[in-house]
Amino acid sequence: MSATSEIVAPADATSLVNVNMSNVTKLTSTNFLMWKRQVHALCNGYDLAGYLDGSTAAPEATLTTDGVSSANPAYKHWQRQDQLLLSSLLGAISLSVQPLLSKANTCAEIWTTLTTTYAQPSRGNILQLREQLKQWKKGTKSIEEYYLGFTTRFDKLALLDSPIPHEDQLDYILNGLPEDYKQVVDQIVGRDTPPSLLVLHEKFINQELKIQTLLTASSSSLPASANFVSHKGNNNRNQSQSRSNHNSQQQRQFTPRSVSRGSHGRGYQGRCQICGVHGHSARWCS
Structure with missing residues (x-):
């Protein structure tokens, strides 16, 4: 694909230039310096920077010849070019800044207002x-x-x-x-x-x-570690539960017969006169 280019002709007494500022970063309250440099360079490339700083002054609005006044074509041209450039400037200014320029009618007034607002030494x-x-x-x-x-x-x-x-x-x-x-x-x-x-x-x-x-490598290894800790914790819980069950079985296994019988309502029966064992009477030894 071949690159496209635009041939820029300098402004003269008869031509009008519509400056495209679509690629200019919009002015905000924090980027005036870079915005100013970008806009000034663009206008200077079109030989229109004088409209910004006021060096391209407006001609007289009328001409008087032999006592007769008539409109000055040079002023009309200047006015049209200034308004075209003013429109481009406003398009390169954010909505939050535009209210500052409500009373500005020319490019030079816009330029002066912005410079005073954002570049005034204080x-x-x-x-x-x-x-x-x-x-x-x-x-x-x-x-x-x-x-x-x-x-x-x-x-x-x-x-x-x-x-x-x-x-x-x-x-x-x-x-x-x-x-x-x-x-x-x-x-x-x-x-x-x-x-x-x-x-x-x-x-x-x-x-x-x-x-x-x-950080990415560290976070990617975290689930494996967490699973290991969780697995270890489950093993510990399982082992504790197993020991608890084992102890319960031992307790049931070594429960004295007297307690077991007591649970059936016999209670303590004294000492057997035949075998001498405590917990039942002689009638249980027959």
Whole structure:
């Protein structure tokens, strides 16, 4: 199957471009940095990035020639292109974020509102993010979720002009790991040069797979052990029951005759005058 490609023509004074943002990850309250980079790169590829940052300003709406005003075709073109791009932008923004943009009428207004909301430097926001880095532990999270929790916050701090140095990023990530990852942590700490976050992520993924393999092997052997314990317990119960039955038989076997006779209503009969045995009278010895 041959790959398909799209030929992109740069925008000019006469053409209109409908930018397809279906492959752009929708903007949420936590991924603005990556969303911004993705959207800006796409629009820049179409030579439309100026509509986002406002550098492609709107022309005058009307032209005046010899005292006569008329509509400016350049403004009409700009307006149409801006609205096409605005529609594409809204399609790449999640429903939870769209209410923030209810008063934005141009692409530049959307871009400014989002940047002010999610990328405005604030000391309180910076301190909160740094505190979240300290408290973020793996616990029961997957290694993917754990790693993403750090990188997302690193990106936010960089966007707020408060980046975390690379070695400090490694320290944050390594300090939140449980004992199962000690082998990987020791390897990283023992290196002369700190690895990239991508290398670190790969090592964590491999270690997680090892841990899952060991847990699977351990759980698969558990039923056999349980059956052995259960079988042993049944044998012990059977042996105890057998001994109990045996003792009962012995007790019945060695029950004194006097008790047996007593159960028939004879009771104790004194001492026999003939044989001298206690328990019956001379008439039972005849």
